[in-house]
Amino acid sequence: MSSNQLEIEFAGIIFKNPFLLSSAPPTMDPRHILRAARLGWGGAVMKTVTEEPTVDPRTRLGVLRRDGKAIGMNNIELLSREPLKKWTDEWIPKIKQEAPEDFIFIASMMSGPEPEGWTSLAETISASGADAIELNVSCPHGSPEKHMGAFIGQNPKLVEVVTKAAKKGTDLPVMVKLTPNVTDIVPIAEAAVRGGADALSAINTVESLIGVDIETATPLPIAYGVDKKEQLSTYGGFCGPAVKPLGLRFVSQIAKALPDIPISGIGGIEEWNGATEYLMVGAKTLQVCTAVMWHGFSIIKDLTEGLAKFMERKGYTTLTDIVGKALPKITTWTALTKLPPLVAHVIEDNCTGCKDCVVACADGGYVSIQMRNNVAVINNEKCDGCGLCYVVCQDNAIKFVHTK
Numbered sequence: 069m070s071s072n073q074l075e076i077e078f079a080g081i082i083f084k085n086p087f088l089l090s091s092a093p094p095t096m097d098p099r100h101i102l103r104a105a106r107l108g109w110g111g112a113v114m115k116t117v118t119e120e121p122t123v124d125p126r127t128r129l130g131v132l133r134r135d136g137k138a139i140g141m142n143n144i145e146l147l148s149r150e151p152l153k154k155w156t157d158e159w160i161p162k163i164k165q166e167a168p169e170d171f172i173f174i175a176s177m178m179s180g181p182e183p184e185g186w187t188s189l190a191e192t193i194s195a196s197g198a199d200a201i202e203l204n205v206s207c208p209h210g211s212p213e214k215h216m217g218a219f220i221g222q223n224p225k226l227v228e229v230v231t232k233a234a235k236k237g238t239d240l241p242v243m244v245k246l247t248p249n250v251t252d253i254v255p256i257a258e259a260a261v262r263g264g265a266d267a268l269s270a271i272n273t274v275e276s277l278i279g280v281d282i283e284t285a286t287p288l289p290i291a292y293g294v295d296k297k298e299q300l301s302t303y304g305g306f307c308g309p310a311v312k313p314l315g316l317r318f319v320s321q322i323a324k325a326l327p328d329i330p331i332s333g334i335g336g337i338e339e340w341n342g343a344t345e346y347l348m349v350g351a352k353t354l355q356v357c358t359a360v361m362w363h364g365f366s367i368i369k370d371l372t373e374g375l376a377k378f379m380e381r382k383g384y385t386t387l388t389d390i391v392g393k394a395l396p397k398i399t400t401w402t403a404l405t406k407l408p409p410l411v412a413h414v415i416e417d418n419c420t421g422c423k424d425c426v427v428a429c430a431d432g433g434y435v436s437i438q439m440r441n442n443v444a445v446i447n448n449e450k451c452d453g454c455g456l457c458y459v460v461c462q463d464n465a466i467k468f469v470h471t472k
């Protein structure tokens with residue numbers, strides 16, 4: 069990997085690599101952020117501050133598992149426990165002084181619907197030495213009931229007003245972090261740009277109810293009262309690997325509608341290949357939370373090395389060669405129906421005879437697969453090319469061919 073192979077310009081700032089810690093527990097204080105900075109992260113967005121420090125419920129994290137493996141997480145955690153003054157007077161100067169010089173520090177802030185709060189927070193943060201500011205108009209729990217977070221981020225007029233207000237208080241680049249809890253993200257992204265946003269981040273967490281403990285009929289995660297007598301919960305924010313398809317959708321929709329605004333892609337990034345998917349749909353930097361909470365800061369090594377090796381293998385010399393590369397291939401559904409018909413084809417050497425595709429096709433498809441000599445065989449006359457056999461095959465034994 070050459071020293072500047074992963075370098076990218078984003079909102080006027082040069083990042084040595086596109087990988088940033090997103091605003092979350094791994095960026096709760098300088099102890100965490102400096103450890104990550106020394107391990108090679110390109111930058112970090114600090115845990116969001118607002119006028120009042122947060123008091124959080126306990127517990128506040130829930131998990132979605134599949135066959136024992138965590139695939140998603142939900143949280144009802146709010147913002148920084150520390151007052152703004154602690155960040156601006158002590159922590160941000162310390163981080164800027166002790167982190168490697170090329171480590172980018174982004175402050176995250178939130179205020180209410182009144183513009184003055186945003187201007188004042190931005191002014192205070194600007195004087196502390198941060199490199200950029202991210203506006204959190206997207207937290208889906210706790211904040212909306214105080215008319216903050218996603219309450220603002222779901223209303224284009226408010227997004228425009230608070231972005232303008234924050235820009236009034238700072239000369240630093242301002243990023244606006246958007247919520248996926250909207251019908252259409254594009255008008256919200258456009259409003260942020262009208263307000264003067266220099267970049268957008270997407271996505272924050274997806275509002276969710278992670279599950280219910282059926283033994284006690286209690287929604288999860290459980291916040292306990294005295295002696296655990298009271299067991300209560302609330303709606304939280306879903307994140308981790310299971311939300312990557314949503315993040316990719318929102319990032320690509322913004323990138324297609326607003327090709328000139330830099331986007332920081334967030335949601336379910338765990339490995340270099342997921343990160344590359346985000347780059348290909350238009351993200352220029354990438355933010356990671358859950359994967360760091362589950363596996364630690366050291367994943368930065370695999371992220372950077374994996375991406376660099378991929379670039380070498382594919383002949384990409386800079387990250388900008390990759391950014392948006394997949395976007396022209398996202399078209400309308402109608403255009404896809406005009407393409408010539410396909411059928412499935414079994415790669416015999418890979419088929420293990422498990423019959424998963426036969427069962428799926430019989431009950432959820434077009435009844436077009438049979439077993440012959442312990443190998444799945446497709447009936448081309450019946451196969452509709454839907455792709456279900458590919459979905460259930462765990463042996464990479466299905467490909468698709470044109471009928472003519």
Ligand SMILES: Cc1cc2nc3c(=O)[nH]c(=O)nc-3n(C[C@H](O)[C@H](O)[C@H](O)COP(=O)(O)O)c2cc1C
Pocket residue numbers: 090091092093115116141142143145146147148176204207245271272273306307308309311334335336337355356357358359
């Ligand atoms: C426990 C927890 C706390 C979070 N706190 C914040 C926050 O203070 N500000 C913010 O903008 N996003 C916050 N987030 C959202 C993350 O920054 C990120 O947008 C989201 O988790 C999706 O990324 P991921 O799938 O990599 O986790 C938080 C997420 C988690 C899990």
